[in-house]
Amino acid sequence: MKIILMIITAIVLAAVAGTIIVGSRSFDGLVTEKPYEAGLAWDRTRKEKEASGWDIALADEKLRQGENPLAVTVTDRSRQLLRDAAVGIKVSRPNTVKLDRTYTAAEAAPGLYSAPVTFPVHGLWDLKITVSKDQKSVSFDKRIYISEEDKK
Secondary structure, three states: OHHHHHHHHHHHHHHHHHHHHHHHHHOOOOOOOOHHHHHHHHHHHHHHHHHHOOEEEEOOOOEEOEEEEEEEEEEOOOOOEOOOOEEEEEEEEOOEEEEEEEEEEEEEEOOEEEEEEEEOOOEEEEEEEEEEEOOEEEEEEEEEEEEOOOOO
16 A cells, blocks of 8 residues: 555656646746836826827738738727828737737728738737827737638
8 A cells, every 4th residue: 555655646746846847948938027117108008099099900800820911990089090100010929929020011001001910820819009100109909819720
């Protein structure tokens, strides 16, 4: 009986040690260095967004793994299309910074900005869309789901 208990104890300790090793190797250090300042910046961004009256909408939220044309419509306070703005798109995974990419969108039509964006893996992605015009810059955050690529 003692031998069985010793074997089970050894297995449990090996499993715990294995979990700690795998966990420490997979963590990429994604933390907020200064959480208080990050909170203040988030609040400032929210107020700037409200004051600007600008809003964004994705033209198509059904995106797939691989390259996609990501189109964003930008409107002003009166719901008119916002023309001649500079639009930047940052895509990132919620759990790592390894796949972060930044794109510049071009105005494809009045108020419609588009960029070819690559999503290397399916799952949840965060978009940070920054709209700038006339020395004013506003950022919008959006979380989207990227479907798995079609198998042929």
